Amino acid sequence: MTTTKKTATSTPADSVLSAGKETVEKMAKVGQETMQKNFDQAIEMSKGNIEKQTQSVMKSYEEANKLAQANYDAMNKSFGVFTKGFEDVSKAWAKFTQSSIDATVAYSKDAMAAKTVNELVDMNSTFTKAQFDAFVSESAKISEMTVKTTNEAIAPLKARVEKTVETFAKPMAA
Secondary structure, eight states: OOOOOOOOOOOHHHHHHHHHHHHHHHHHHHHHHHHHHHHHHHHHHHHHHHHHHHHHHHHHHHHHHHHHHHHHHHHHHHHHHHHHHHHHHHHHHHHHHHHHHHHHHHHHHHHHTOOSHHHHHHHHHHHHHHHHHHHHHHHHHHHHHHHHHHHHHHHHHHHHHHHHHHHHHHHHHO
């Protein structure tokens, strides 16, 4: 038995197969390159979007922080105005109380020196009217102080509420 050696001769089928294989390899390479290019573009787009979102979040955080700080400052200012006003009102009441006590002591001394009942009744009427008038006058003055203090204490808070509403309304309107 003798074996014959086959020689490598190309047949038309081999050329077609070789051309097909080459085409498939080229298509795979082009597909792979295209996929890699698209993937790189997607990464770049995502990276850009993440950077924009991060900047937006940081800007929002900074704005919220500034808003909170301004609100805190307004609260402190309001509390300071209220405290000072309360102190002034308390001093006014203390002064009025002291003057009432002084007037009552003086009246008591004068009443003890009265020589007649009519004189005592006249002194009592005069004293009572003077004390009532002083009370009404002082009460009105202290009420005005209280209203003024309240308005001054509310002003910084009102301004901050308006600013906060304005700030939060902007994104909704946009």
